Amino acid sequence: MTQPFSPDHVAGFRCGYVALVGRPNTGKSTLLNQLMGQMLSITADRAQTTRHRIQGVLSRPNAQLILVDSPGYQTQRINPLNKILNRTAQSVGQQADVVVLVTEAGRWRREDDQILAWLKGDAPVIVVLNKIDQLPSVNEALPLIAKLHADHPALAAIVPLSARNGQGIDALLDAIEQHLPEAPPIYGEDELTDRPERFFAAEIIREKLFRLLGEELPYESTVVIDRFEEEGNLRRIAATIIVERRAQKPIVLGQGGERIKRIASEARQDMEKMFDGKVFLTLWVQVRSGWSKDGTHLRSYGYE
Template structure:
């Protein structure tokens, strides 16, 4: 029998750090969304398009919904994640296998409020040695909402991802693809460059990470051989500046070199990066500064 072509939007939601962006990148087949071991890495709604023979899925990666809201940036992140639940055909609600927290309950409340059709994705199952040990968790989670499916996965190891896609496709409406089949995201290379820098900086800073790190791309000039990028790293306090620069500028240099490697692969040109670190007092709680850094609807 002829299979109808299907197309739809699928939002990935969950509390911070459960592995949404890791899964998103794996499904889309390219590194689009940044990943760190820190909570609250993703700050924007990011579209990632996956195209198969009879289907196209527009995945929406979202910031982790969290309860402790420190300021305007946190509120923006929560609003963005909640807003992503409107107008999607399906939500993938991701939790961590064996661990249910108040923040998970909060995400579920948001799903319930909108009555969105949802799958429960139980991620990081690679960490669980005895798979039988997961059963009580799966049963308890299943009773919390009429989930259409409950799918244990490992975003990191890639376990059960093909099965997940097979389960999603029949839930989508019949319809033509919404995007050209070679398009994988709605984000510009400028955005991806800024995010790459934020990822490398976050990873290098480790436990010393200051809260408000923002990247602003000031110059972006692309020729067929060389992309020249000028970026400002915004910090919130004067004492954060030396942390980001490092002794003798070493940390910033390493960050630049980490980012350059990724960006050269992404852009397929040589990349020349110039970085400055600047202080803007309390920017993450300042609506105007947030808009300037692209954190607005």
């Protein structure tokens, strides 16, 4: 049972929702995982790997940060799926108490300005200049920091950091906490997320698809959990990988089924670490033509 915070935590305590927004592949999900100290959001070198609103609860001595990851805001490929993902990103950014706009150190783009434009409201905006570990020196980011201060004086803070190795994370946490409203905690100290295990099972499988198949598997693929049963510390999970064309099915299966076996094996290992128990995982592949362009299919797969 969740243990509530003691009354001592309430006086002067800060709590609120923190949106992580930005264009694709800037490192929002890696940042969420770094802030949480564990994997909650899947990562891969593909645009919009994150497709759902993912929430992590970070409890500190004087504050509770409810960190909300969002899909990368897509301006290049506009189709029914990406329209839904863009609406999710906008909703996350516009409903937060603090907004963290994640971009890349030295690579401010027109899309970043577009995102700032739809971040309407009174919520303070902190700009994160991620991937400073890829610069020859942190000083390389100073001209961009100066320009952002001049062009956007209302920004609450500008924080250079590396989501990959954790450099600058403490400075970001302090900046976020400073701008949160004074409020009692919403979640218990031992709660980490609002998502069920069933959701994370599907996300882990999807990550393995992207990581192991790369560009061989087109963007239009998803995962549906058909069965999720708990027997003590054991979980029996059956899932279906959905692809759009018949030619994509053998790509997922691989010769003699070797690829889907590897996907299942690596996904099972990650699930056992996350769920802290044994997992029996069965995977299938099904072709559903045009699912990513069909509103009924999109809703049935959890895209709102």
